[in-house]
Amino acid sequence: MLLVTGVSGGLGSLIAGRLAGRDDVVLGTRSPGDAGERRVDFDDPRTLAEAFTGVDTLLLISAGYGEDDEVIARHDAAITAAEKAGVGHVVYTSLSGDGDHLTYALAHRWTERRLRESSLSRTVLRNGLYAELLAFLAAPGPDGVVTAPLGTGRLAAVARDDLAEVAVRVALDPARHAGRTYELVGEVPLGGTELAAVAGAAYVPGTLAGARTRIAGSGALPFQVPMLVGTYAVIAAGFMDGSRIPQGERGALRELLGRAPRDAAAVYRDALPR
Ligand SMILES: NC(=O)c1ccc[n+]([C@@H]2O[C@H](COP(=O)([O-])OP(=O)(O)OC[C@H]3O[C@@H](n4cnc5c(N)ncnc54)[C@H](OP(=O)(O)O)[C@@H]3O)[C@@H](O)[C@H]2O)c1
Numbered sequence: 001m002l003l004v005t006g007v008s009g010g011l012g013s014l015i016a017g018r019l020a021g022r023d024d025v026v027l028g029t030r031s032p033g034d035a036g037e038r039r040v041d042f043d044d045p046r047t048l049a050e051a052f053t054g055v056d057t058l059l060l061i062s063a064g065y066g067e068d069d070e071v072i073a074r075h076d077a078a079i080t081a082a083e084k085a086g087v088g089h090v091v092y093t094s095l096s097g098d099g100d101h102l103t104y105a106l107a108h109r110w111t112e113r114r115l116r117e118s119s120l121s122r123t124v125l126r127n128g129l130y131a132e133l134l135a136f137l138a139a140p141g142p143d144g145v146v147t148a149p150l151g152t153g154r155l156a157a158v159a160r161d162d163l164a165e166v167a168v169r170v171a172l173d174p175a176r177h178a179g180r181t182y183e184l185v186g187e188v189p190l191g192g193t194e195l196a197a198v199a200g201a202a203y204v205p206g207t208l209a210g211a212r213t214r215i216a217g218s219g220a221l222p223f224q225v226p227m228l229v230g231t232y233a234v235i236a237a238g239f240m241d242g243s244r245i246p247q248g249e250r251g252a253l254r255e256l257l258g259r260a261p262r263d264a265a266a267v268y269r270d271a272l273p274r
Pocket residue numbers: 005006007008009010011012028029030031040041042043061062063064065074093127128129130133
């Protein structure tokens with residue numbers, strides 16, 4: 001049996017949709033409804049012993065919003081419970097290798113190490129940043145200008161649904177992917193110029209200082225300010241255009257999909273607020 005965690009989230013709900021109707025799959029969420037989901041709350045490890053009973057494969061969707069100690073404790077609780085419950089294989093949604101300078105990389109790398117040191121068979125899906133995230137980070141303002149502080153940096157963004165499709169394929173055939181780490185980044189990097197063009201806008205990049213002031217004044221939680229400013233900074237510094245992923249690992253997304261990845265620019269455009 002396959003258990004998927006976090007199924008009410010953006011990625012988890014796409015995965016759950018693709019697995020609908022299968023009787024060898026159970027869905028896990030902090031807030032189960034009446035559709036037979038199991039309660040899975042990494043902050044309440046008692047829920048995990050029960051939820052992981054009879055589970056052969058765990059698709060562990062990272063629970064990445066929080067300070068590092070909170071996220072690490074969540075993932076540790078999930079992996080510890082998987083070990084205790086006799087889960088055979090864990091598929092973990094991590095962060096692409098070119099994202100090491102992002103503040104949220106730490107908890108992902110900690111979790112990868114925790115899995116390596118566990119007795120569990122595992123597959124690590126190193127997800128690139130979503131094209132949908134760019135619609136949040138770099139939407140044109142009401143004046144039709146994209147001011148995101150991306151400089152000349154570009155992001156090898158990926159459609160979230162492509163990542164959902166890969167996660168499903170891997171989780172349904174775990175033995176084939178045991179011990180593998182896949183770098184899942186887009187093939188056509190997007191920067192401010194490309195984003196503005198597809199949105200019918202102009203690109204006039206702002207500064208990181210300006211973004212920090214705006215985000216801090218927007219009601220963001222304290223940890224979110226460096227998280228978001230750092231995301232702009234790392235893209236602007238040219239670390240996330242895909243070229244830092246070793247050549248031989250760049251084709252993993254296309255290979256696992258068995259087709260070309262979705263057009264990230266179109267996904268960005270369609271995800272823009274209306
Ligand atoms: N690659 C990217 O661009 C990108 C962008 C944002 C986030 N991420 C990372 O990828 C993950 C999945 O992305 P997403 O788009 O699905 O994010 P999302 O829409 O924010 O969903 C995250 C889900 O994580 C689950 N979760 C949170 N706290 C949990 C806890 N204590 N115990 C169990 N589950 C918990 C929740 O599922 P339930 O409500 O069903 O319990 C939540 O809905 C995120 O959590 C984050 O780590 C990646």
